Amino acid sequence: MPYHATAxxxxxxxLPAAVRDTLSARLGADVVEARSTGAGFTRGFAAVLRTADGGKAFVKAAAHAEQPHLVDWYAREAAILARLPAGLPVPRLRWTLWQDGWYALCLEPVDGRPPRLPWRPAELDATLAGYADVAAALTDPPADLVAVGLPHLADLARDDILWWGEVAAGREPVPPLPVPVAGRLADLVALESRLPGYAAAAPGLTHGDLRGDNVLIDSAGSAWFCDWTWLCHGPAWFDLAGLLIAGYASGLDVDARFAAHPAAADAPPDALDVTLAALAGYHLTAAASAPPTASPHLPAHRRWTGEQALAWLAHRQSWT
Known part of the structure; x- marks a missing residue:
């Protein structure tokens, strides 16, 4: 999946002229260049803006009349970014804007690019090192961040992530499954069903949507973590597993990387298998359709992610 060209x-x-004018005014000079980001799976405006005085900023924007959900997501991300602990490799919020039915948020720009796929070991290891700092900082988050009213991964799992039980009950069609997994539906249901209990017992917060297109590698080779809309109460090892799925597809030793990572230090012994089962079911069932406000590349991304998660799980379980 070419993360640099999914959006x-x-x-x-x-953008309406009045919105462009107001953005330029807030930036302090006329915008002379807008370099759109190709990563991501929404249809919102997202670009690095360069102004006549040499300034730069990263701006995301959406029209409430056309994409109210995206406006809600951007506003939620702004509230979260304003309250994240200082010193993390996260683009910082500058300001937000309402103008003529459009909502925009302005962030500090990061001079970086999405990680290359297949993952280069150095880039994956840099990302894992950066995520260790993020996970540690979110183990005991500041009170004003928690006060935003963050969801719980346990609830999100029950409401939206766990789908193998629906498939087994005949309420969802069976997605295409490789031969080694085709007879393992009961095992998949049993594995994914443990996620809510594991998630509810874990302290701290987790990003909730960590994957390659939400990571930037800067010129020094360090990783930055973006798109914080889905921050939630839950274990850091959940995002660690999701991040490593593409590493499995790249032929890297992701089992060892998961086991050695600080975020997995207190994980239940089967936490990785439970997460892979849940994410495989979620992505494979969701791949059947995509909302009209999403990128047309989203179904392919979901299908590929689900297939890789399932292949990694099958390998770990010796399903042959």
């Missing part, structure tokens, strides 16, 4: 976004010229 379909409006350009700078597609």
């Amino acid at each position: 379909q976004r409006p350009g700078w010229a597609a």
Whole structure:
């Protein structure tokens, strides 16, 4: 999945003139270049803006009339970014804006790019090192961040992530499954069903949506973590497993990397298998459709992610 080219976004010229003028005013000079980001799976405006005085900023924006859910996501991300602990490799919020039915948030720009796929070992290890710092900081999060009203992964799992039980009950069609897994539906149901209990017992917060297109590698080779809309109460090892799925597809030793990572130090022995089962079911069932406000590349991303998660799980379980 080419993370640098998954998005379909409006350009700078597609924003209303009044919105462009107000953004330029807030930035302190006219915008002379808008470099749209190709990563991500939404259709919102997202670009690095360069101004006539040499300044730069990263701006995301959406129209409430056309994409109210995206406006809600951006506003939630802004509230979270304003309260994250200092010193983390996270783009910092500068300001937000309402103008003529459009909502925008302005972030400090990061001079970076999505990680290359297949994952290069150095880039994956840099990402894992950066995530260790993020996970440690979120183990005991600041009170004002928790006060935003963050969801719990246990509830999200029951409401939206766990799908093998629905498939087994005949309420969802069986997604295409490879031969070694085709007869393992009961095992998949049993594995994913443990996620809510594991998640509820874990302290701290987790990113909730950690994957390659939400990571930037800067010129020094360090990783930055983006798109914080889905921060939730839950274990850091959940995101660690999700991040490593592409590492498995890249032929790297992801089992050893998971086991050695600080975020997995207190994970239940089968936490990785439980997460892989849940994410495989979620992505494979969701791949059957995509909302019209999403990138047309989203189903392919979901299908590929689900297949890789299932292949990694089958390998770990010796399903042959």
